[in-house]
Amino acid sequence: MHCSDCRHLLLEADPGELRRIGSSELVAHLRACETCRRAAHHVLDGEQLLRTALLDLQPNGSAAVAAQAAIRTSRRRRHRLVAVPLAAAAGLAALLLLRPEPFTPGTPQQFAGPPPIVEARSGQDVIVYQTANPDVVVVWLFQRKGS
Amino acid sequence: MNELARLNEAVAPVVVHARRGDADAFTELVRICRPLIYRWAYVDTGDPDDAEDIAQEVLVRVYRRLRTFREGSSFTAWLYRITRNLAVDRERTRARRRRLWPVGDAARAARSVSGPEDAVVSEDSAAIVHGFMKRLPRRQRQALDLVDLQGLAAAEAATMLGLDAGTIRVHLHRARRTLRSMILEHVPEMAEEL
Numbered sequence: 001m002h003c004s005d006c007r008h009l010l011l012e013a014d015p016g017e018l019r020r021i022g023s024s025e026l027v028a029h030l031r032a033c034e035t036c037r038r039a040a041h042h043v044l045d046g047e048q049l050l051r052t053a054l055l056d057l058q059p060n061g062s063a064a065v066a067a068q069a070a071i072r073t074s075r076r077r078r079h080r081l082v083a084v085p086l087a088a089a090a091g092l093a094a095l096l097l098l099r100p101e102p103f104t105p106g107t108p109q110q111f112a113g114p115p116p117i118v119e120a121r122s123g124q125d126v127i128v129y130q131t132a133n134p135d136v137v138v139v140w141l142f143q144r145k146g147s
Numbered sequence: 148m149n150e151l152a153r154l155n156e157a158v159a160p161v162v163v164h165a166r167r168g169d170a171d172a173f174t175e176l177v178r179i180c181r182p183l184i185y186r187w188a189y190v191d192t193g194d195p196d197d198a199e200d201i202a203q204e205v206l207v208r209v210y211r212r213l214r215t216f217r218e219g220s221s222f223t224a225w226l227y228r229i230t231r232n233l234a235v236d237r238e239r240t241r242a243r244r245r246r247l248w249p250v251g252d253a254a255r256a257a258r259s260v261s262g263p264e265d266a267v268v269s270e271d272s273a274a275i276v277h278g279f280m281k282r283l284p285r286r287q288r289q290a291l292d293l294v295d296l297q298g299l300a301a302a303e304a305a306t307m308l309g310l311d312a313g314t315i316r317v318h319l320h321r322a323r324r325t326l327r328s329m330i331l332e333h334v335p336e337m338a339e340e341l
């Protein structure tokens with residue numbers, strides 16, 4: 001193997017080959033050629049510098065503080081996951097219960113059959129829903145607080 | 148035994164306690180794993196601020212999902228997947244913002260951001276780290292870091308990166324060629340011959 005071939009091979013070789021481990025042509029040449037061996041050493045030294053620099057990387061702050069922050073954030077998000085659907089359900093319930101419209105007789109387009117006649121006491125509100133089933137109508141009779 | 152295999156052994160008993168909700172065990176787990184998570188995030192993003200944010204978010208996810216971790220499987224591989232997914236999400240968010248607000252990205256780049264190349268002592272070391280972070284694309288950095296620097300087999304690295312072994316080797320060879328050419332550039336008698 002010529003040195004020029006070796007120099008190209010060592011640019012992609014496994015680190016083990018650069019350390020002359022194994023029995024490849026490259027390893028045999030590195031054992032025999034001092035110049036190429038020095039090139040391999042330079043590559044290995046450079047990679048060791050990189051390895052050390054990356055090993056020395058440290059994030060800011062202490063592990064204890066980071067752990068506590070992670071636990072707090074996790075618990076906050078868990079509460080939000082429960083609270084948001086509960087709030088949405090409560091909002092929907094309030095919307096359904098507190099709709100201000102009193103009962104008005106349905107038009108023929110709103111009810112499949114003749115509109116229901118609902119008798120309510122004075123002061124009592126009524127909401128009537130036509131369901132998807134033309135035979136089923138939901139009637140809510142309710143009294144507002146304070147009325 | 149490579150670095151990650153040693154770490155897997157070290158954290159195994161701590162993970163058992165942390166999964167049961169032991170806050171001290173979780174803190175110990177963070178102490179052991181946090182530098183590695185930060186390193187992976189930094190190699191992925193090339194930005195120390197992003198790496199900090201991602202590392203902290205990884206800890207939140209680990210705390211929430213530790214019960215889903217299957218004992219007996221590789222903790223570091225599980226940790227790496229979380230880190231990588233968060234880094235990908237962050238990059239997607241950033242790409243969306245770049246499309247909407249291109250000026251913001253230029254302003255961000257203009258701020259001086261220090262990385263490990265600023266912390267190293269020697270010029271050679273700084274040049275090599277700088278080259279690693281700036282001249283290698285993300286996939287090549289990841290492949291080189293996992294295989295050549297952390298000692299994983301190419302097949303293991305492929306699994307962690309969600310790539311096939313052939314693709315990893317291509318990235319690895321390209322990364323080696325770029326990095327080693329750069330290393331030998333600083334050796335005049337070698338550089339002439341390449």
